[in-house]
Amino acid sequence: MADKDIDQVTGTDTTGHEWDGIKELNNPLPRWWLWTFYGTVVWGLAYTVAFPAWPLVNSATAGLLGYSTRAEVAEQIAAVDAQNAEVAQRLATADLATLAPDDPAHRYGVAGGASVFAAHCSQCHGSGAAGAKGYPNLLDDDWLWGGDLEAIAYTVRHGIRNEVDPDARWSEMPAFGEILEDGEIAATVEYVRQLSGQDHDAGLAGQGAVLFEEQCSACHGEAGEGIRDLGAPRLSDAIWLYGGDRETLTQTITYSRFGVMPPWGARLDEDEIKAVTLYLHQLGGGE
Numbered sequence: 001m002a003d004k005d006i007d008q009v010t011g012t013d014t015t016g017h018e019w020d021g022i023k024e025l026n027n028p029l030p031r032w033w034l035w036t037f038y039g040t041v042v043w044g045l046a047y048t049v050a051f052p053a054w055p056l057v058n059s060a061t062a063g064l065l066g067y068s069t070r071a072e073v074a075e076q077i078a079a080v081d082a083q084n085a086e087v088a089q090r091l092a093t094a095d096l097a098t099l100a101p102d103d104p105a106h107r108y109g110v111a112g113g114a115s116v117f118a119a120h121c122s123q124c125h126g127s128g129a130a131g132a133k134g135y136p137n138l139l140d141d142d143w144l145w146g147g148d149l150e151a152i153a154y155t156v157r158h159g160i161r162n163e164v165d166p167d168a169r170w171s172e173m174p175a176f177g178e179i180l181e182d183g184e185i186a187a188t189v190e191y192v193r194q195l196s197g198q199d200h201d202a203g204l205a206g207q208g209a210v211l212f213e214e215q216c217s218a219c220h221g222e223a224g225e226g227i228r229d230l231g232a233p234r235l236s237d238a239i240w241l242y243g244g245d246r247e248t249l250t251q252t253i254t255y256s257r258f259g260v261m262p263p264w265g266a267r268l269d270e271d272e273i274k275a276v277t278l279y280l281h282q283l284g285g286g287e
Contacts (some may be wrong), residue, residue, distance in 0.1 A: 109277075
């Protein structure tokens with residue numbers, strides 16, 4: 001007791017801490033607070049025993065009750081799938097070209113397709129399907145392999161230039177940096193800019209026209225209108241996947257481009273493929 005620092009006003013010993021002459025009293029915690037604290041400790045221990053809690057190397061303790069949020073969500077998903085099974089089956093077997101917009105399967109497809117797109121496609125094509133550099137805009141009418149329902153479904157199902165699906169859409173532009181000289185590439189760039197209605201060097205464009213006819217027209221068409229059967233893009237409009245400025249065109253011609261889209265046929269059910277097809281088609285760009 002002799003070693004304790006007693007506060008003269010209250011008669012209570014202090015903790016020994018002092019700030020600018022203010023000392024902290026060593027009052028005991030309120031009993032209600034202390035028992036609440038003990039209760040939370042007991043509750044926490046009981047919870048970790050009853051429910052999944054302690055992380056292990058590859059999993060976690062299952063808990064005595066065997067509760068799983070994943071299993072609960074799976075049950076809820078299964079219940080919804082059961083409710084939609086009939087209309088989903090109708091969509092899976094439907095001919096999209098003849099499926100009327102007021103058909104419940106069509107409405108179900110568009111609504112479900114939005115979810116499929118958000119989960120699997122928006123990471124590349126954007127949440128609104130407007131695309132980004134190197135990722136096609138799905139809202140316009142410039143479709144490399146066609147934008148009708150059948151073409152969209154095929155692209156979704158098999159993907160583009162992947163080595164997983166043997167039926168993937170495939171096109172490959174050669175790297176002309178290994179074929180043409182720098183001056184020839186520069187001339188071709190000017191001609192392509194002329195085709196797309198951009199400002200250009202008329203003299204170089206004239207030289208580029210000859211090179212374009214010799215090297216490029218077989219795939220892109222004589223007037224740069226593109227050839228869908230070959231997956232060759234149209235060069236005579238203002239829509240560019242990577243950009244139509246001189247620097248980007250030079251890089252494209254020199255090194256080529258080779259974008260890859262994974263095949264979704266093995267990952268999505270048939271009704272999901274048709275659903276996202278309907279969703280994309282009704283956005284406005286589908287033909």
